[in-house]
Structures are given as C-alpha cells and as structure tokens.
Amino acid sequence: xxxxxxxxxxxxxKSKKNSGDYHWPALESxxxxxxxxxxxxxxxxxxxxxxxxxxxxxxxxxxPKPCLGVIVTFERNGSNIDDGRPGDxxxxxxxxxxxxxxxxxxxxxxxxxxxxxxxxxxxxxEIMKGSILDKFWKEVEDQNPKQRANYLxxxxxxxxxxxxxxxxxxxQAPTSSKQVxxxxxxxxxxxxxxLIELDGTKTGPALILEDCKDLLKGVSSExxxxxxxxxxxxxxxxxxxxxxx
Numbered sequence: 008x009x010x011x012x013x014x015x016x017x018x019x020x021k022s023k024k025n026s027g028d029y030h031w032p033a034l035e036s037x038x039x040x041x042x043x044x045x046x047x048x049x050x051x052x053x054x055x056x057x058x059x060x061x062x063x064x065x066x067x068x069x070x071p072k073p074c075l076g077v078i079v080t081f082e083r084n085g086s087n088i089d090d091g092r093p094g095d096x097x098x099x100x101x102x103x104x105x106x107x108x109x110x111x112x113x114x115x116x117x118x119x120x121x122x123x124x125x126x127x128x129x130x131x132x133e134i135m136k137g138s139i140l141d142k143f144w145k146e147v148e149d150q151n152p153k154q155r156a157n158y159l160x161x162x163x164x165x166x167x168x169x170x171x172x173x174x175x176x177x178x179q180a181p182t183s184s185k186q187v188x189x190x191x192x193x194x195x196x197x198x199x200x201x202l203i204e205l206d207g208t209k210t211g212p213a214l215i216l217e218d219c220k221d222l223l224k225g226v227s228s229e230x231x232x233x234x235x236x237x238x239x240x241x242x243x244x245x246x247x248x249x250x251x252x
Contacts, residue, residue, distance in 0.1 A: 030160065031115035031169055035176030036080045036189070036244045044172040045121055048165065049138025052251065056121075059245035062227040070223060071249040075131060076124030077194045077226045080117075081233075081243035090238040092229075094209030099152060101212045102127050102197055106147070106155035108207030115159070116207065118169055120193040123205035124248045127195055139165050156207065189242070194226045202229070223247070 034040065041056040056078065060066045083090065099105050104126040108119055125132050126144060134141045143165060147155040159165065192206040194215070202219035203212050219225040226245070233239045 032173040033114040034117035049140030076248040096210040111160040116191040120191040123193040
C-alpha cells in the first residue's frame with residue numbers, strides 16, 4: 008500500500024507584514040523552516056525536522072531513525088479543547104521539561120512544540136554553547152511551567168529570531184487570532200515508555216498511552232482516534248524530529 012499524504016496545513020496568513028501584529032506570529036508547518044529555525048537558535052546540525060507523509064505503516068517506515076518527537080498541527084473541532092485527553096496539572100513530573108503558553112505567547116505554539124521536544128532530550132541533542140537555546144535552557148531549567156512562559160515572552164533575542172522565521176514560507180499571515188485555526192503540539196516517549204502529549208494550552212502534560220513501544224505508531228493511533236471521535240478534523244500535518252541521515 009502506498010503512502011496517503013496527510014492534509015498538509017500551512018498557517019493561513021493575509022500578508023507577511025501583518026506578522027508584526029502578533030508578539031509571536033504563527034509558523035508555517037514546513038519542516039525546512041522548522042529545521043533552519045532550530046539550528047539558528049542553537050540545535051546542532053545532526054538533528055532535523057522532516058515531514059511525515061501519512062499515518063499508515065508504509066509512510067511511517069520512511070521516517071529516519073531515531074525519532075525523538077512528533078510535532079503535529081491540527082484543527083480542533085469546535086470548543087473541544089482537550090481533544091479527548093485533558094492535561095493534568097499534577098503530572099508535570101512525567102517529563103523533564105514542560106512549559107505553558109500564555110496570552111502574550113499568542114501564536115508561539117510551533118516553537119513551544121519544538122522546545123518540548125528538544126529540551127526533553129538534552130541527553131541526546133547537543134545545544135551549542137552561548138546560543139539562544141542554550142541561554143533559554145540555562146535560565147528556565149529550574150523554573151515552573153508558568154515562569155518558563157513568562158521568561159520566553161520577554162526574551163527579545165529569541166522573539167526577534169522567531170519573527171524572522173515566521174515571515175518565511177509561501178502562505179500569508181492572519182490578521183486576527185480567529186483566522187489561526189490550527190494548533191501545534193508535541194508527542195514524545197518519556198523514560199517509562201509512556202506516550203505523552205505536550206501542549207502549553209493544557210493544564211499540564213497529557214498521558215496518552217502506557218507502555219508505548221513505537222512513538223510514530225502511537226501518535227498515529229491517537230490522531231486517528233481523535234478524528235473518529237470528531238475531536239479534531241482531518242486537516243492536519245505531522246513532522247518528525249529525527250537524526251539527519
């Protein structure tokens with residue numbers, strides 16, 4: 008069976024100049040942009056973000072290994088914000104790093120999904136010393152999720168780099184938050200092989216599945232469950248955080 012591509016979503020924008028209307032404008036769901044952005048702020052080049060073209064086994068088999076995280080952008084169905092799996096405010100110890108997304112981090116969900124992926128794998132992903140990412144991690148490592156959000160919102164150097172990459176791509180910038188219908192989240196496996204969803208708009212990390220041996224298949228099954236239950240629409244895209252071949 009050949010790969011059936013997921014509906015690739017690129018954040019709708021009216022004009023790139025309007026990206027300045029947001030503190031943290033939306034990123035296009037584009038693996039090349041995400042990879043260049045992460046490398047610019049301090050991720051070593053041995054890691055990359057690549058596209059996942061579908062949720063069947065054939066497509067998942069093409070994803071380079073190791074895969075440390077899956078970044079998904081989807082459209083929620085109505086006001087069902089928990090997507091069937093609410094986060095738990097007492098579960099932050101499920102992972103090493105979790106941060107909130109506050110009001111000033113308006114459309115920062117794309118980079119927050121990346122931070123959730125990278126900073127939960129600092130034993131594997133080398134961060135360049137003195138880089139933006141290195142400075143951020145050193146400042147927030149011992150902070151709570153809300154403090155981490157507050158620090159990011161005031162990190163001018165980081166914000167400047169974010170706006171630079173939010174202006175790239177082929178789509179146009181939204182002029183109001185109502186036009187941003189899609190939301191980025193990250194999925195990872197923790198040290199106990201639990202599949203965890205990391206979404207800064209939830210109360211905390213969400214435990215999706217116990218004893219998950221395959222990250223990609225676990226995420227695929229969860230997304231298909233949400234589509235079937237009408238928690239989210241079929242308008243979604245998936246990207247993998249993997250080692251560069």
